[in-house]
Amino acid sequence: MINRITKAVIPAAGLGTRFLPATKAMPKEMLPVVDKPAIQYVVEEAVTAGLHDVLMITGRNKNSLENHFDRLPELEALLEAKGDAGRLAKVNASTDLADMHYVRQGDPRGLGHAILRAKMHVGDEPFAVLLGDDIIDPRDPLLGRMLDEQVKRGATIVALLEVDPSQISLYGAAAVEMTDDPDVVRITGLVEKPAVEDAPSNLAIIGRYVLRPEVFGILENTAPGKGNEIQLTDALQTMAVTPEETGGVYGVIFRGRRYDTGDRLDYIKAIVQIAVDRADLGPDLRPWLREFAAGLEDGPVETSPLD
Numbered sequence: 474m475i476n477r478i479t480k481a482v483i484p485a486a487g488l489g490t491r492f493l494p495a496t497k498a499m500p501k502e503m504l505p506v507v508d509k510p511a512i513q514y515v516v517e518e519a520v521t522a523g524l525h526d527v528l529m530i531t532g533r534n535k536n537s538l539e540n541h542f543d544r545l546p547e548l549e550a551l552l553e554a555k556g557d558a559g560r561l562a563k564v565n566a567s568t569d570l571a572d573m574h575y576v577r578q579g580d581p582r583g584l585g586h587a588i589l590r591a592k593m594h595v596g597d598e599p600f601a602v603l604l605g606d607d608i609i610d611p612r613d614p615l616l617g618r619m620l621d622e623q624v625k626r627g628a629t630i631v632a633l634l635e636v637d638p639s640q641i642s643l644y645g646a647a648a649v650e651m652t653d654d655p656d657v658v659r660i661t662g663l664v665e666k667p668a669v670e671d672a673p674s675n676l677a678i679i680g681r682y683v684l685r686p687e688v689f690g691i692l693e694n695t696a697p698g699k700g701n702e703i704q705l706t707d708a709l710q711t712m713a714v715t716p717e718e719t720g721g722v723y724g725v726i727f728r729g730r731r732y733d734t735g736d737r738l739d740y741i742k743a744i745v746q747i748a749v750d751r752a753d754l755g756p757d758l759r760p761w762l763r764e765f766a767a768g769l770e771d772g773p774v775e776t777s778p779l780d
């Protein structure tokens with residue numbers, strides 16, 4: 474199906490407190506995952522799904538994000554003079570990727586507040602939101618499917634992941650009804666970071682959304698919620714219970730590989746999982762990793778002073 478959505482919004486203005494002190498002077502979205510910053514995988518995903526118009530919501534320390542997607546003539550000239558075409562192509566890949574736009578959030582008052590900053594740029598059309606620290610493995614495409622569902626159902630679409638019930642309080646949780654498609658559910662309610670016993674299901678919202686523009690008016694009237702932040706989940710809850718006015722909310726259940734690079738353990742797993750499958754690194758990394766893992770099994774646990 475041909476989708477008519479062309480704009481992607483990537484919020485990248487959070488404080489990244491889980492990654493301090495690394496994120497004291499740089500955004501967590503710039504942390505390298507192998508040899509590319511996390512944010513580049515996210516922009517690549519948007520472009521692969523046909524969204525070439527990318528608006529990034531930035532905050533303090535925004536310069537490195539903007540610089541990464543801009544030209545660097547001195548470096549280009551140097552690599553050209555050296556005849557290093559391979560590295561030159563890598564440097565230019567992020568520059569030529571998309572039609573990039575930036576807006577600052579000012580105070581990071583929550584994901585909903587960040588998305589409100591996109592109102593002028595987006596206008597009155599549906600748009601995608603991709604969280605800048607959430608990587609979806611390109612071998613398991615998700616966004617294209619969500620865009621198709623948006624066109625088909627005229628609704629707002631979120632991505633859902635089945636998580637272990639004990640983990641649901643880290644996410645927004647969805648109450649759902651089945652549809653005739655096993656991968657798509659109708660969302661009847663949403664709760665941000667519920668206590669395990671209050672969660673309506675173990676279906677967690679992950680960082681991909683295709684939103685109808687009505688979300689802006691709703692966010693403007695959404696009071697700060699959990700953590701005193703303006704929560705996108707609260708606006709989605711309003712949309713879920715007002716299908717006549719807003720088209721309602723549906724979830725596409727994602728069963729592929731996803732890496733939350735804003736979480737330290739997931740970040741480490743992301744690097745290992747991506748590197749072992751790369752042609753340039755995998756052949757050396759795999760045998761080393763096997764040997765390392767075997768050593769873990771017999772050896773005593775020694776706490777490292779390098780923390």
Ligand code: UTP
Nearest residue numbers: 484485486487488489490491581582583587605
């Ligand atoms: P997170 O809750 O993971 O980001 O938001 P955070 O607050 O930076 O993380 P911690 O918990 O302090 O470590 C998910 C996404 O929304 C963006 C973040 O940059 C991230 O991509 N975000 C969050 C904003 O753009 N603005 C905000 O006010 C909050």
